[in-house]
Amino acid sequence: MQKVYSNPDRLLIGHLAQVLEQHGIDCYVKNAFLAGGAGELPPLECWPELWVRDDADRARAMDLIKSVLQAPESGSEWICPDCGEQVEGQFAACWRCGHRAP
Ligand SMILES: [Zn+2]
Structure with a gap:
């Protein structure tokens, strides 16, 4: 298992997880519900994290994430x-x- 991305924006992480799943990459989100109150950025170690279960998917997942983040x-x-x-x-x-x- 490999962590491929981390960001305090839970919605973004959820969106990325969906994109990876659409491309057949088995992934899951860690720390999805540990974030602090509204408007308060959680400390770095509590950021939602996106993980892939299969290490072999890591490079492809990173590419997908990059292309999603770059798309306007x-x-x-x-x-x-x-x-x-x-x-x-x-x-x-x-x-x-x-x-x-x-
Ligand atoms: Zn102009």
């Missing part, structure tokens, strides 16, 4: 690096100056 969140706004305009997430380019989304 649909619907989240971005700031145009060129003109500073706030652009809605569904647009791939700035509506004002045409600069592509970062």
Whole structure:
């Protein structure tokens, strides 16, 4: 068994676990319910952790996690690096100056 990712955001960990399962990787979440009160970051050792049961899945799991974390969140706004305009997430380019989304 191998730990592949840890983050205080339980929802993110849950989402990643789902993605891994969709790709046929047997995984589970540790510390899912030990986090402190709302708005309070749990100490590092209590962060929810994502583990894979089969060590052979580790590299693939890491790749999947990386690609999920790098994918832009649909619907989240971005700031145009060129003109500073706030652009809605569904647009791939700035509506004002045409600069592509970062
Ligand atoms: Zn712009």
